[in-house]
Amino acid sequence: MNTTYHAVQVPSIWATGQLQARSQRGTRYTRLSLEHPARMLPAIARTAVEYFTRPGEVVLDPMCGIGTTLAEAVHLDRDAVGIELESKWASIARLNLDAAAAQGASGAGEVHTGEASLTAAGLAHAAEHRKASLLLTSPPYGAMTHGQVRTARDGATAVDKHAHRYGRTRLRANLAHQPLAELLASFTAILAACRGLLEPGAHVVITTRPFRTKGVLVDFPGRVMDAAAEAGLEPVGRCAALMCALREEGVVRRTSFFQSIETARQRRLGLPAHVVQHEDALILQNPGSHQGEEGASC
Structure with missing residues (x-):
């Protein structure tokens, strides 16, 4: 099923897993990016930016991590604004924007370090700050399947899990360290604060998935x-943004080590x-509309 956004047909199924994540990132991202436990798949970010914005418009990510949303946006001739609580990830996001500029990306990007709702509110009061046509982000979820692993094949004496923490310190403002109800309340506050940074009718795309906790399936x-x-x-x-690949012979799974063992x-x-x-891929709009534009369900 297709839906019209910005006069573009948007399918309900996005074929975003045709290449493995490592191949999608290629040389666009610094190797330090691999230390983040939950990086957005570049093809998902790229697809959302292409569907819901035009060249020259602004893309916002209030929890930008290592800056996948930002890097893909500037490579597509959009400008990008990111907010990140953890200084380590904010620094890596800036490095990825620097790499994009060195590779010829025509868009401009910036990263602000700080708690998302407070920083967004501050930026919204800055008259010179352009408003965004798209907010694209992903809240933390399903931490038990995050991370990378070293095994005997890699020279480890036992299974060694690493790159599975959102930060070295358990900052209370970090949604990854909050119970579910508190996380959702914090996410509501972040989105509410970000509305001041969005154009009327701007789209909001949030990527997430269900997970189990103590055996109970959570419709996250x-x-x-x-x-x-x-x-x-x-x-x-x-919509559904695929992690698997579609081939003539069928579906090719893209499953991490920890997803497999947890399942x-x-x-x-x-x-x-x-x-x-x-x-x-949850799609919403900021109330109000741009003249001549239409949004409907996938």
């Missing part, structure tokens, strides 16, 4: 959609668990 996408609506945004669609563990407990092969 549904909870996030409710949180965004509580922030005053208008839900208009829900196997849950099945041994008798739970009907499956390896998730897509991200839910």
Whole structure:
């Protein structure tokens, strides 16, 4: 099913997993980027930017991590603004923007370090700050499947999990360290503060997926959609951004080590668990509309 945004046909299924994540990042990103536990797939960021913005417009990510949203936006001739709480990730995001500029990206990007809702509110009061046509972000979720692993094949004496923490310090403002209800309330506050940085009718795309905690399946996408609506945004669609590859012979899974072992563990407990092969792309709009533009559900 296709839906018209910015006079562009947007499919309900995004084929964003055709290449492995490492191949998608290639030489565009510094190797330090691999230390972040939950990087957005570049093809997902690129697809959202292409569908919901035009060249020269601004893309905002209030929890930008290592800056995937920003880097893909500037490579597509959009400008980008990122906010990141953890100084380490903010520094890496700036390095990735520097790399994009060195590679000929025509857009301009900036990263602000600080708590997202406070920083967004401050930027919104800066008269010179251009408003964004797209907010693209992903809240933290499903931490048990994050990270990378070294095994005996890599010279380790045991399975060694690394690059699985959002920060060295457990900052309370970091949503990754908050219980679910508090996380959702914080995310609502962030989105509400960001509305002052958005054009009327600007789209908001949030990528997330369901997960299990203590054996119970959590409809995290549904909870996030409710949180965004509580922030005053208008839900208009829900698409599936594939992590797997589509081939003539069938589907090729893209499954991390920890996703595989966590799913196997849950099945041994008798739970009907499956390896998730897509991200839910939740689509909302800032109230108001640009003249002549239309938004509808996927």
